[in-house]
Amino acid sequence: MSQLMIKVEGISKYYRLGTQGSGRLREDWSNWWKSVGRKSARADASSRGEAHIWALKDVSFEVGEGEVIGFIGKNGAGKSTLLKIISRITQPTQGRIRGRGRIASLLEVGTGFHQELTGRENIYLNGHMLGMTRREIDSQFDAIVDFSGVETFLDTPVKRYSSGMYVRLAFAVAAHLTPEILIVDEVLSVGDAEFQQKCLRKMKEVSGQEGRTVLFVSHNMQALRNLCHRAYILEHGVLVEGGPADRMIARYLRDSQVHFLRQFYPEPALAPGNDHIRIKRVELIPAYSGAEELIDIRTALQLELEFWYEPPGVSDLIVGIHLFALTGDCVFDVSSSRTTLDKGLVKCGCRIPANFLNDGSYYISIVFVSNTTHRLFYFESCLAFEVADYREHTSWYGKWIGYVRPDFKVTLEALNPDGYV
C-alpha cells in the first residue's frame, strides 16, 4: 500500500423517482426557468414532496495501490450505485473522486457482445470496450480462448452459443483484463458451480498480481472473505463501517441475521401447518457456558418441538431435522424412527452437542413425513442461529474451515527418534 489510487470524498447521489414520460418537456422547461432564477430544481423537487431517494449519502474512503476492497450491504444499499459512479457511468450529485490509473469496470459480463458476430469478433469488441488495446488482446488471445473452452465455435456467431458458452466466453475476456484498477460487481453469480470456482480462482490470481487494485461487490461472503483485504458496510446509502474483511463480514452477518430461537403458537387455528400438522412450539435452548448469552462452538443446543398431530388414515410418522449453513449447504439431516401416533399433541426433541458445529450462521428446517415417503408438512427455515468462534491455546487466527468442528483427537508421536529409518 505504497500510494493512494482512489480518493472518494463526500459522494452523494440523488435519484428522483417516478415522473417519467409525458410531463417531461413542461417540467424541464419550468426547471430551467427556475434555474435561471437561481433556485435549484433539486431543492424544489424535495420541497414539493416529490418522491426521491438519496442512493448514496456523503460516502468517503480511500484505496491504496494493490488493495482489494469489498463492499457489503443489502440490495439497494447503494453498492452498485457507488461502483457506477467510480466507473463514470452515472454522475454523483455531490462530492468528488480523484484517482490514478486506468479503470476497467465489470458490472456485467459480455457487455457489448453482438449476437450476429462470431466469438472471435466479440472477444475483440468486448475487450476494447473494457479498455484493452489491440496488442493486449492479441497477446492474450490464446489464453482467453483456452480459458473459455469454446475454441471449436470461435467462428460461429454467438447467437448460436448455449447460454453457458456465452457466459464462459464473456468471462474469459473479463478475466484477462489488465488495468490498474478493476471494478467488479457480482459477476461471479453466473454460470455453473464448476465455472464459478474457476472464476473465483482466477479472481484470486488476478487480485494477487502486482499492484492490482480491485473494488468488489458480491453477496458471496466466502468469495469476499477469500479475496478482500478490507471491506466496507453500506446501509441505506451510508458507509457505516470499514475494516478488515473478516470482521466486517461477521458484523454484517450478525446485524442482518437475527437470532431466531423460538416460535410459539397457543392456538392451533393460528399456527403454521395444515390439516395434519399444526406447530405449537419450536425452540432452540442453548446451554450457555459462560456468563454471556453467546452461542459459541462450546454451546450445546437443545431443540424442542411440540405440534398437534392428526394422522392421515393409517400411517406412521417420521420427523426430520435439516440443518443448513447460510450458504444453503445442508450440514446434516437427522430423523426420528418411524413411529405410529394417535391424534393429539406430540413432543419431539433433539440435542446438538457442544463442540460439533463450526463457527458460522445456520438455520433449521423441519420435515414431517408419513409412511416413509409422503411429505405432510415442511416447516422451512423455522429457526436460525449463529455460532461464534472460540479458541484456546492457539496462536492461529485464520478462518477455521468446514461446517463442523468436532472435538476428535488427532495424535502425533515420534516413532524413531534417531533417524529416518
Place this chain on the structure above:
Amino acid sequence: MAEIEEWEWEIDPRYHWFKWELGAIPQYKDLLFRLVRRDLLANYQQTILGPFWILLQPVLTMLLYWVIFGTIVKVSTNGIPPLVFYLSGIICWNFFSDCLSGTMYTFIHNSAVFGKVWFPRLLVPLSVVLAQGVRMLVQLALFFLLYGIFYVRGDVPASGIGWLLLPVVVLWIGLFGLGVGLLLSVLTARYRDLDYSLQFILRLWMFASPVFYPAQLLSGKYGFFLWLNPMTPLIEAFRVFCFRREVDHVGYFWAAGGAVLVVLAMGIAFFKRHEVSVNDIV
C-alpha cells in the same frame, strides 16, 4: 499512505459545456475501428445479397426517380443527364440522412452498454459516420463509373480540378449529419415522442433539398429561404464540382460551410454536457 496530489482523473458533479475530451479518442482508436467493423459486418448478416445492398439501394431509387421525375412529371435536370443527376443527389442525401438517423438514437440504442461500461461516448456516433463513409465511398465509385460511361458518350464534361474538392463536400455532409444527430440524440433520449415526428421531418427535409431537382429551381421570393438549408448548397456544391457548373449564390456556400461547423460544435457540446446524465433517464 503517502498523500500525493498528482491525480490523473477526477469525477465531480459539475456539468461541463466545453470539456470535450477529444484527446481521449485516439487512445480508443482500436475500439472505434472495431465499432465501424461491427456496423459493416453485422448489418448484412443473413441477407441474401449482403453488401450489394449498398449499391442496389441507390440504384433502385435512381431508377424510380428516373421513371417518376424524368419521364412522368418531367422535372428539369438543368441539362445534366438524368441518371447521374439523380444518383448524385441520392448518394449525398442518403449519406446525410444515414449519418443523422444512425446517430440520433445513440443513447436509446446503446443504453445497455452505456449503463455498464465507460468509454468516450462520442466513439459511437463517430463510428456510425465512419461506417456510413465507407458505404459512401462504395457508392461514389459506382457514381464515377456511371459518370465515365456518360463521359465516353460525350454527355458530360471531363473531370476538372473541382473534383479535388469533392472529398471536402462529402466530409462536410457527414459532419453536418453528425452534428444534427448529436443534438437530437440527447433529445430523443429525453422525449420519446420525437421518434415519430423525426421520421416525418426527415422526409420533409428531403423534399426541401435539391435531391431530384436542381437548386436553380429554388428562386423567386422564398427561394432564398430554402438556400438557408445547408443541404441545398452542399448537394449543389457536389454537382458544381462534378459537372463543372458555374456558381451563383457563392455567399450561401460559405454560410453553409460555417453553419455545419457551428452545428457540429453545438452538437458536441450538448452531447458531452448530457452524455452521463442522460443515462439515468434512458
